[in-house]
Amino acid sequence: MMRHTLAVLVENNPGVLARVAGLFSRRGFNIDSLAVGRTENPAVSRMTIVVEGDARVLEQVTKQLHKLVDVIKISDVTAEEYVDRELVLIKVSVDPAHRGEVMQIADIFRARIVDLGRRTLTLECTGNDGKINAFEESLRPYGIKELVRTGKIAMLRGARFTGLQDNGTKEEVQ
């Protein structure tokens, strides 16, 4: 089983997320994570979908996604050079005695403290999967009260891009 990262450009229409999510569930594909937001073009949204499966599953995922009229373009960036990031917010319970330790950990991971309570610290950290997981593990002994991850977003390195413009997808059909 391999993890693939797909960059999917979709029409920014109501219901498009439901179409994509519904497709995954009814065809039995597993979504590892899904992040969505609009792009430089407000009519277009971009989904970054991390999906687990062998080559055959991935081929079906891609082909079935293509059948959705609202899906404009799909790029599997897994095999390419790309940057990926995820953001996590973690609320840790810390009494004042341990605050220093936690702040040191935050420092190591270049995380930021975004909120401070009497017995809690809320930290923000960005990075790839591995870093976020390691950050989470190192905070676990202190007691994680709450954790939220955005899901991964990805972009190709260098001059190449997975945007709309590079394959002439804007032509009209008779």
Place this chain on the structure above:
Amino acid sequence: MEITAAEALVKCLEKEQVEVVFGYPGGAILPVYDALYHSSIRHVLVRHEQGAAHAADGYARATGRVGVCLATSGPGATNLITGIANAYMDSVPLVLITGQVPTSQVGTDAFQEVDITGITMPITKHNYLVKDASQLPRIVKNAFHIASTGRPGPVLIDLPKDVAQTVIKFQYPETVQLRGYKPTYRGHRNQIAEAARLIARAERPVIYAGGGILNSNASEELLALAETINAPVTNTFMGLSSFPGDHPLFLGMLGLHGTRAANLAVTNCDLLIALGARFDDRVTGNIAQFAPQAGVIHVDIDPAEIGKNVPVHVPIVGDVKLVLQDLLARLEKRIDNRWLEQVEAWKRQYPLSCGPDNGKLKPQYVVQKLHEITGGEAMVATDVGQHQMWVAQYYRFKRPGSLISSGGLGAMGFGLPAAMGAQIGQPDRLVVLVVGDGGFQMTMQELATIVEQELPIKIIILNNFVLGMVRQLQQVYCEGRYMAVEFKFHPDFETLARAYGIRSYTLRTKEEVDKYLPEALSAPGTVLVNCLVSAEENVNPMVPAGKSISEAIDC
């Protein structure tokens, strides 16, 4: 021109040259019906929305045009669902327009509100909830384009009442703008060349042709391919009628209830040429043992079908008609009679058989007789079950697109309304409905519509007082524990027919069939023929669950 969106909708339908819509009115769709008042479009008032969806489906299959349905919000919309799912499974082009509660009430559990775009997402090719009235003409244009091109399918437009009443500037778009929808029609040249090479090298080729042949009007090309390379042809259930049933190269249907000759030919072939077919489980049986020695060429307009169920050696995405034209240009006449002799031997050795005479009227005999009388020229609609398989086995179709039946979904109740739509689409053709006593009673309320519309459909009920296909399954898989399959009561169908003013016959013996069936088929107007047939019949051969299609049994 400033008109309401509802009026614009009707104008759009006229621009799309819609001649008939099947529907049922209600509160939320009221503005659309009001707009229809001044239109020349024929409206067929059904007796249940399920009938409207199936009728539009039958119409689309019989004509190759888009079938159009109208229904109101809530229950009107949900009643369409079986029909939508059926059209989706069998790739039938439909545009379904449903009324919706006013936008201010959407999401409030209002009276007759249901989230029909949400519900139909998995069973439509695409759907729309119209929020901006000015977008309606564009949406209708897109809907007809999506429904009828590529791999056809149903498209639903949900129209809130207040949106329908909004005044807009009407202009019908000339072109379609859909950057996420571009079907591939021309096959890849190198792939076609590779397919031609495989065909030239093959010793035991078999052509496996499905519903895609009918959708792309490729029957002529299919015949040319078969005759050029001298390969036997088997049809999927959906592909039946795409190849002449009496042609010497024809093997009959393959799969679960396919002929032994077809199943043996596929199992032993060294090249399987799959055309507009999707390796459905009813076709393949145990998929690991399906065509185990064969290289596979798969032509389909839907890329997602290629490689979905079986590995493919030469995938070709494209319209099967265009692909076959390109392929034929690269093929030479092939004459190798050894394989054909083997296939012929199987055909002789394993003819279809309906078992020994038990003194009762055999349903298979009625279908054989129907074929004989009509010479394979009729348009035959069926319901779902044993009778459907007997039509597939014993009615040898001559004309492409003459079988109107629910394949993928297997929806009982489809037959009667679908026959209605087919006859409306083909008023000059003989349309015969072969239906079981179970399925007939699922949608028999449409008899009223048939009479009202003066449709001369010939209805043949193969009446055995039992849900025969399920009975057969219980015989084979439940050791004969027959549960909930026997009807202890039926209305007298002859009296029922009289209530509708329909001429009817009740036939009990071979002799009566011989004597009255020709008369019934040539009588004017709607005719109902109630054939009281043997209840002990099974559809044979049958491939038991989990077995290879070469291991069919007679049960």
